Amino acid sequence: MTRSAERKTATITPIAPDNEISWLHWDKADQSLLDFTRKLIHFRHKHPAFCRKGWFRGHPIKGIGVEDIAWFLPDGGEMTEEHWNQHFAKTVAVFLNGRSLHQMGPKGEKIIDDSFYIIFNAHHEPLDFKLPQAHYAKDWRVEIDTVSGFVDGAVHKAEDTIQVDGLSIVVLSHTVVSR
Numbered sequence: 127m128t129r130s131a132e133r134k135t136a137t138i139t140p141i142a143p144d145n146e147i148s149w150l151h152w153d154k155a156d157q158s159l160l161d162f163t164r165k166l167i168h169f170r171h172k173h174p175a176f177c178r179k180g181w182f183r184g185h186p187i188k189g190i191g192v193e194d195i196a197w198f199l200p201d202g203g204e205m206t207e208e209h210w211n212q213h214f215a216k217t218v219a220v221f222l223n224g225r226s227l228h229q230m231g232p233k234g235e236k237i238i239d240d241s242f243y244i245i246f247n248a249h250h251e252p253l254d255f256k257l258p259q260a261h262y263a264k265d266w267r268v269e270i271d272t273v274s275g276f277v278d279g280a281v282h283k284a285e286d287t288i289q290v291d292g293l294s295i296v297v298l299s300h301t302v303v304s305r
Contacts, residue, residue: 158275165276169269175224175239194226202256202285216249217290221262224302242269243298247290260284263300270297 170176182195197205198219205218224239231237243266245255257266266286268279273291282288282298290296 162275166270169276173224173239173242174227174229174237175222175242178227179229193221194223196221196258196262198258200253200255202258204258217245217247217253217255219243219245219255221258224300238302240302241300243300245288245290245296245298247292247294247296250292252289252291254287255290256287257282257285257298266298266300268296269299270295272296 198221199205199209200217200219209215220243222242222244224241227237227239229237241263243257243263247253247255262284264284266282266284268277268282268288270276271279271291272294279298288296
């Protein structure tokens with residue numbers, strides 16, 4: 127609790143008080159949300175592409191000609207600087223290249239992961255989204271859909287159109303690393 131000397135009023139900031147404001151009632155928790163969150167944490171830890179130690183560079187990767195990160199529009203085209211300056215967008219997708227981690231493993235080996243394509247639909251209605259060209263990946267497998275959870279998903283080819291539910295995120299993967 128802090129006191130403002132000028133106004134003689136108290137301000138309480140509940141950062142982490144030990145009372146009902148901060149208590150979690152695990153017995154009343156949404157079990158399906160808890161399960162989804164556990165799986166999401168496991169998925170993130172399983173894939174180094176989501177645990178990068180350095181910033182994205184936005185440059186083509188030597189030998190593959192594809193950037194470490196690229197942003198896309200619903201029509202499958204890459205976003206330009208002009209698109210970023212528009213004040214209104216309902217959906218966007220991002221490509222994360224699993225071959226561009228710039229990290230080494232414990233034995234000095236180069237770490238490589240699968241590549242990912244993540245679609246964010248902030249519109250309240252479903253939208254069609256065209257997957258990128260084959261030089262990013264020839265096929266994409268649906269891994270996560272925030273509407274239906276983790277799925278053993280359908281495989282889509284490059285430039286296929288998929289429908290993404292409103293107010294949802296879909297994560298697709300392209301296998302680069304055999305596990």
